[in-house]
Amino acid sequence: MGTILCATRGGEASYRTQDRAIEIARERGDKLLFIFVSDINFLSHTSAPVLVDVEGEMENMGEFLLLAAEERARNAGIEAEHVVRQGDFREQLKEAAKEYQVEMVILGRPGKEGSVTKLQMLEELVKEIEQELGIEAVIV
Amino acid sequence: MVLRKFLGLLPIAMLIVALGGWGFVFGADDAHAQDDDVLPVTGRLLDEQGQPVAAASIRAFVDGESEPCAEAESQENGTYMLALPRPPEQTLRLEVERYHFESLSYEVEAQEIERGNPRRAFLVPDLIMRRKITAGFWIATISFAVMLLLIALDVLHSTVAALLGVSMVLGATVLGHLIGSDDLLVISMERALSYIDFEVIFLVMGMMIVIGIIEDTGVFQWLAFVSYRVSRGRAWLLVIVLMLITGVASALLDNVTTMLLMAPISLQIAIAMGINPLSFLIPEVLASNIAGISTLIGTPTNILIGSYADISFGDFLSNLTAGAVLALLALIAYVEIVYRKEYQAASGGVSKVLYEKLRQNARIKDPITLRKSLVVFGVMMIFFLLGKNLHTPPDATAMIGATALLIWVEPDVEKMLKAVDWTTLVFFMALFMVVGAIQEVGLISHVAMFLSNLIGQNLLAGLLILIWGGAVFSAVIANIPFTAAMLPVVGFLSRTIAGAGSKVLFYGLSVGSAMGGNGSLIGASANVITAGIAERAGYPITYSRFLKIGAPAMIVTIGAATLWLVFRFFVIG
Structure with a gap:
């Protein structure tokens, strides 16, 4: 049984990605590994003092969101685990893919509004993963 | 403030000392006086708003001579003192020069000096430049x-943008000196530094350390979780409790810290309840911006206003807190209407695993530190409240409280000092210098005169303009620089409009600049931070989405606060 790495934020907009990842995992007989990459770049948009352990809070939030994703997968009969990382999304995703020796990476298509992730960036990332790591990557 | 009052009295004191001193020298000891013909001449320079003009050059000419017989420079309080080597026989002429001002000439007959001068010291009437x-x-x-x-468009970090502003005005001054052009002079480094309000800097710094220790305990997240349990799936009730918790936290901490603590846990609770987290997050951030104005330490703008206008913690509580509460009640009603469908759709069900994770994320991490922090914070609140009676300014309370916590709690000091956001403190210092520069060149005076002509003696009109005008500006530009720039303007209006001595206009500025932040996504730092957290969880808050909820909320809540201020200062008096 192989492992599919699925990057997800966990919100409603990600349910479509999670559902598709669950379908693919079932078709291939693989297990799912959900990943949440927490970056706190948004803090650079304020001059207000940041006194809170934001990374810790974001990590807790990511854990919670991925537990919810895990439940969705398990309810669909798919074995699932999760990992929360901090830092640059591209780098962290590639590192996790290498570390867990995954066979496939699934990325969600950006939502219609408000998403900071752009489709072009994801397409470039897919190429990078395939060329650098030799792992199949898809945008769903 | 004490310093400001002292400086205010200084001119009189100087005159008394000068006249008394010279009276002693030249009057009491006639023999000594006959040996010395020096005539002291003293006076004060003011601008058109009655503010002292410092660093002006004053030269004295007697009997039509072309060379000055004495020279002096005006002090911070606008006073100057010239020692004429001999009394004039015909006339005394003073030539006053200061960049940014038209040169001034004042002439007086010798007889007039003799007539009003039994003690042989001449007091020149106030000269208006x-x-x-x-x-x-x-x-x-x-x-x-x-x-x-640059700040509004997010092109540069606020601190860098403020430093750029300082560099531009100081650079122009250096160039002006280099090429000998007074027209280019804006402000000297020495003058720019004198505009930094260290009361604000130390209050902000002290509170940063205190907050850094308290936030580590997890108390606010725990309160949110308890609310979730108590509400038993009733989202309409839970959102009220969450808004109240956020409001209280914002009144005591800064809004950004509050939302960084509240947003992640609220988001998880909303997901656990099966509703869109934005129906919790947006009301919370709106409540945060509103309730922050209820205390001196709740928002940076209140800290600026309190320090400038000598408004104490207790003054804010008695004059503004009720307005903030009224606005919060109006917001709750508004939110319950706008989000009623979302709240009705709450399922309330959550799996054991998710519930356990939620409980774990919202636990109190360090109960001992929490207890100690609450004791110190409680004592600090007493000192904030009774500060005037105890002769303890807020910045001293904050610094002493922070030190007490550092000693008692014994946190990692390096970590705590790193928690002090130095970039924010530098931002404040640079901002004060830039605002000082626009004061020096007279921009603030022009704005003050414009508003004064517009308002006349109508205090109510002044209040409404400051609240609603301030709100509109704060919705589109950063409210801290706006408030800092408006303080001298409001100070002028408060001195010139009858009845404004109650400082009602400063409270109006507080309401407008803070609650105006609810009008748009970029109107307040807390909004931007909340949007960032929500986006990371897959719930983006777009500009238009926020505007749709925030702009009407701004109108409703500012309306409520306006009603309060009118009632408090025009009905009760």
């Missing part, structure tokens, strides 16, 4: 506008 628009005026104005624009 008229401002003029120079190249320096435009440089300072453009620097300030560029700084605001």
Whole structure:
């Protein structure tokens, strides 16, 4: 049984990605590994003092969101685990893919509004993963 | 404030000392006086708003001579003192020069000096200097506008933008000195430094350390979780409790810290309840911006206002807290209407695993530190409240409280000192210098005169303009620079409009600048931070989405706060 790495934020907009990842995992007989990459770049948009352990809070939030994703997968009969990382999304995703020796990476298509992730960036990332790591990557 | 009052009295004291001193020297000891013909001449320079003009050059000419017989420079309080080597036989002429002002000449007959001068010291009437628009005026104005624009468009970090503004005005001054052009002079480094309000800097710094220790305990997240349990799936009730918790936290901590603590846990609770987290997050951030104004330490703008206008913690509580509560109640009603469908759709069900994770994320991490922090914070609140009676200014309370916590709690000091956001403190210092520059060149005076002509003696009109005008500006530009720039303007209006001595206009500025932040996504730092957290969880808050909820909320809540201020200052009096 192989492992599919699925990057997800966990919100409603990600349910479509999670559902598709669950379908693919079932078709291939693989297990799912959900990943949440927490970056706190948004803090650079304020001059207000940041006194809170934001990374810790974001990590807790990511854990919670991925537990919810895990439940969705398990309810669909798919074995699932999760990992929360901090830092640059591209780098962290590639590192996790290498570390867990995954066979496939699934990325969600950006939502219609408000998403900071752009489709072009994801397409470039897919190429990078395939060329650098030799792992199949898809945008769903 | 004490310093400001002292400086205010200084001119009189100086005159008394000068006249008394010279009276002693020249009057009490006639023999000594006959040996010395020196005539002291003293007076005060003011601008058209009655503010002292410092660093002006005053030269004295007697009996039509072309060379000055004495020279002096005006002090911070506008006073100057000249020692004439001999009394004039015919006339005394004073020539006054200061960049950004039209040169001034004052002449007086010798007989008049003798007549009003039994003690042989001459007191010149207050001289009013008229401002003029120079190249320096435009440089300072453009620097300030560029700084605001760069912050609003998020092109540069606020601190860097403020430092750029400082560099522009200081650079122009250096160039002016190099090429000998007074027109280019804006503000010297020495003068710019004198505009930094260290009361604000130390209050903000002390509170940063205190907050850094308290936030580590997890108390606010725990309160949110308890609310979730108590509400038993009733989202309409839970959102009220969450807004109240956020409101209380914002009144005591800063809004950004509050939302960084509250947003992640609220988001998880909303997901656990099966509703869109934005129906919790947006009401919470709106509540945060509103409730922050209820205390002196709740928002940076209140800290600025309190320090400038000598408004104490207790003054804010008695004059503004009820307005903030009223606005919060109006917001709750509004939110319950706008989000009623979302709240009705709450399922309330959550799996054991998710519930356990939620409980774990919202646990109190360090109960011992929490207890100690609450004791120190409680004592600090007493000192904030009774500060005036105890002769303890808020910045001293904050610094002593922070030190007490550092000693008692024994946190990792390096970590705590790193928690002090130095970039924010530098931002404040640079901002004070840029605002000082636009004061020096007269931009603030022009705005003050414009508003004064517009308002006349109508205090109510002044209040409404400051609240609603302030709100509109704060919705589109950063409210901290806006407030800092408006303080001298409001100070002038408070001195010139009858009845404004109650400081009602300062409270109006507080309401407008803070609650105006609810009008748009970029109106307040807390909004941007909340949007960032929500986006990371897959629930983006777009500009239009926030505007749709925030703009009407701003109108409703500012309306409620306006009603309160009118009632408090025009009905109760």
